[in-house]
Amino acid sequence: MKEKFLEVLRTTKQNVFVVAAKNEEKRQAMTVSSVFSVSLEPMSMAVSVNQDASLHDLLTLETKFSLNLLSSNQAEIAEICSGAEEGDVRFDHPDWEMSEIPFLKNAQSNLFCKCKKIIPIYSHSLIIGEIENIKHSGITNPLIYQDGKYL
Numbered sequence: 001m002k003e004k005f006l007e008v009l010r011t012t013k014q015n016v017f018v019v020a021a022k023n024e025e026k027r028q029a030m031t032v033s034s035v036f037s038v039s040l041e042p043m044s045m046a047v048s049v050n051q052d053a054s055l056h057d058l059l060t061l062e063t064k065f066s067l068n069l070l071s072s073n074q075a076e077i078a079e080i081c082s083g084a085e086e087g088d089v090r091f092d093h094p095d096w097e098m099s100e101i102p103f104l105k106n107a108q109s110n111l112f113c114k115c116k117k118i119i120p121i122y123s124h125s126l127i128i129g130e131i132e133n134i135k136h137s138g139i140t141n142p143l144i145y146q147d148g149k150y151l
């Protein structure tokens, strides 16, 4: 049945985000698609992050992170941040802007969040972030992931 579940998931069209955070010692970025808006008051988002992912332990309460909704021409950065590169090397890409919170300046939109709740569930944690700032290009042409391919 697990194979059928994966087959169903592969049929869905998923928006692709890169979530990024840093503390004094290190920075991490990873590609995610299990992302959804939670509430409008306050504006909040949830991201499901595998507990084995390098970014997981960096996302502690009150940590700020960026949630970058990728544009259709950013499949390369999605690949880099999902295993093609590891660790800090993921930031060796001209799309990154290194401010207090690293973010992708050519993304369709950037949601700047502060981690308010961490809900461990099975192999993952639901990271709930309140939105503190938004950068939006106004363009509607997001990168889509379906059936193992970027569209």
Ligand SMILES: Cc1cc2nc3c(=O)[nH]c(=O)nc-3n(C[C@H](O)[C@H](O)[C@H](O)COP(=O)(O)O)c2cc1C
Binding pocket: 016, 029, 030, 031, 032, 033, 034, 035, 048, 049, 050, 052, 053, 054, 055, 078, 081, 082, 083, 086, 087, 145
């Ligand atoms: C399109 C796509 C969506 C993904 N979505 C998620 C996700 O929502 N949550 C998650 O934990 N991993 C997700 N992954 C897997 C991580 O990006 C991948 O395991 C990454 O390498 C983890 O970072 P790490 O290697 O630094 O641990 C996704 C991968 C791809 C290609």
